[in-house]
Amino acid sequence: MKKRAKVTEIMSTKLMTINLHDGNPELAKEIMEENQIRHLPVVSGEKLLGIISLTDIHRISFGANYGQEGLVDKAIFEYLNLANVMVHNPVVITPETTIREAAEILGREEFHALPVVDADDLVGIVTSTDLINYLLDQF
Numbered sequence: 285m286k287k288r289a290k291v292t293e294i295m296s297t298k299l300m301t302i303n304l305h306d307g308n309p310e311l312a313k314e315i316m317e318e319n320q321i322r323h324l325p326v327v328s329g330e331k332l333l334g335i336i337s338l339t340d341i342h343r344i345s346f347g348a349n350y351g352q353e354g355l356v357d358k359a360i361f362e363y364l365n366l367a368n369v370m371v372h373n374p375v376v377i378t379p380e381t382t383i384r385e386a387a388e389i390l391g392r393e394e395f396h397a398l399p400v401v402d403a404d405d406l407v408g409i410v411t412s413t414d415l416i417n418y419l420l421d422q423f
Contacts, residue, residue, distance in 0.1 A: 289383045294418045295400050295408035301327045302336070302366065309369050313341045323397035323411060326370045330405040334370035335397060344369060376401045377410065383418060386410050 300319050302312050304326050312324050316338050326334040344364065376399045377386055386398055390412050400408035 287384065290379060291377060291381050291383055291386050291400060291410050292379050294383060294414045295410045296414065297408045299325060299406065299409060301325045304328055304333050304366055307366050309341055309344065309364055309366060312336050312366065323409065325399055325406055325409065326366055327406060332376065332399050332401055332406040334372045335374045335399060336366060336370040340369050374399060378402060379407060387415050390415065
């Protein structure tokens with residue numbers, strides 16, 4: 285295991301994103317479900333503005349546990365926009381961040397994705413799943 289390996293070795297670079305002004309929580313949910321991902325960076329051009337997770341969307345779908353998921357989701361999604369649901373100014377890392385540093389951040393925080401930015405441009409994302417897969421490859 286390389287102690288100083290950079291996150292560029294494990295980060296995803298073929299990113300699905302959603303534009304803050306063109307999207308809403310319902311569209312974000314559809315993109316995540318269609319692409320089997322759990323985190324979606326919210327951007328304006330290449331600039332990262334925030335991130336929304338499937339967990340964020342499930343939190344606003346409080347009626348889903350009572351068999352009314354479609355009705356509640358529709359009402360909630362019509363009322364809220366991405367800015368109401370996304371995490372603004374998420375913790376980010378750079379391409380120079382080591383895998384160990386990324387693991388330390390995710391290990392102490394309550395989120396599971398770190399956008400990778402170079403200057404202000406979004407260039408990748410590292411998730412807890414990426415870290416687990418990296419560890420599995422080492423053994």
